[in-house]
Amino acid sequence: MVSTVQEWTVLTIVKWTEQYFKKHYIESPRLDAEMLLAFVCQCSRIDLYLDYDKPLRAEEREQFRELVKKRVQGMPVAYLMGEKGFWNLDLFVERGVLIPRPDTETLVEKSCDAIQKWQKLHLKKTCSILEIGTGTGAIPLALCSSLQNICCISVDVSEDALKIASKNLRRHSNLLNPRFNSLKLIQGNQFQMLSRSAEFDFIISNPPYIPTGQIALLQKEILFYEPKQALDGGEDGLDFYRNIFLNGVKHLKVNGELLLEIGYDQVQGIQALLPDSMELICIAEDLQSHPRVWHGNRLG
Numbered sequence: 001m002v003s004t005v006q007e008w009t010v011l012t013i014v015k016w017t018e019q020y021f022k023k024h025y026i027e028s029p030r031l032d033a034e035m036l037l038a039f040v041c042q043c044s045r046i047d048l049y050l051d052y053d054k055p056l057r058a059e060e061r062e063q064f065r066e067l068v069k070k071r072v073q074g075m076p077v078a079y080l081m082g083e084k085g086f087w088n089l090d091l092f093v094e095r096g097v098l099i100p101r102p103d104t105e106t107l108v109e110k111s112c113d114a115i116q117k118w119q120k121l122h123l124k125k126t127c128s129i130l131e132i133g134t135g136t137g138a139i140p141l142a143l144c145s146s147l148q149n150i151c152c153i154s155v156d157v158s159e160d161a162l163k164i165a166s167k168n169l170r171r172h173s174n175l176l177n178p179r180f181n182s183l184k185l186i187q188g189n190q191f192q193m194l195s196r197s198a199e200f201d202f203i204i205s206n207p208p209y210i211p212t213g214q215i216a217l218l219q220k221e222i223l224f225y226e227p228k229q230a231l232d233g234g235e236d237g238l239d240f241y242r243n244i245f246l247n248g249v250k251h252l253k254v255n256g257e258l259l260l261e262i263g264y265d266q267v268q269g270i271q272a273l274l275p276d277s278m279e280l281i282c283i284a285e286d287l288q289s290h291p292r293v294w295h296g297n298r299l300g
Contacts, residue, residue, distance in 0.1 A: 011052040024072045039081045040064045074220040087142035092167045096160035098230040100138040106286045107261045108142045110293045126151050132205040137165035144175040151182045157189045191247045199253045206261035207240035209233040252298040264290035
């Protein structure tokens, strides 16, 4: 990235980096180049083009050069920038915590719809929610940004993830008290830390659901950088669903609802695990028309 001929302006750097990323099979070369350069210049992507002929300072070029090297090695842009947009929020992310995916916004959308329907039937009551595997805290914070009068307990086994979730909770604390919401983060292995009598109106989870044998086939951005414990769902990808149906359903109130993100090909496998105490309400599709959310309720 050193030239004695041309001046490295914003536009020339974006174009050069786009071609460089293409040679290294980066999926979104132009977008990644723009995002990383905007991060270095501390501006928006639009602002880059409002000042496209501006030459970069030496320290900006050096910082950008290091980010480009790491991106070509496979490090995700979100880790390089230290944050990721999700729903209507900017969230802190770093290695050790799963990067929130657009697919999970389908889970948030369907959960919001279900909770709002519940609230219309339970006026002035606080809706109690248990979320399993919170990661960055993306799901409960997104719920808090769209809803009022909810009380959420979010659990994760990873100390690293909970540190990031805590940072995001502090960053978006305005979504709590002014909206009559509460969010408590707890370290634990799924349902083990709950008292036997604990019951919730909703349980929501985006659990690991990739079969163990498929982990090695993932993109290098995922395989070498994101935490495997947040991805690996066991031999058939259904281990966490088994545990949810076995040990989680008893923590739902009668008529309480369960919403789960699922793999696109897992509907039949999950239906085969369904206990007599649960029934399917619907399967919701994501923006690619893939089955993405399993929604059921506990029978009386």
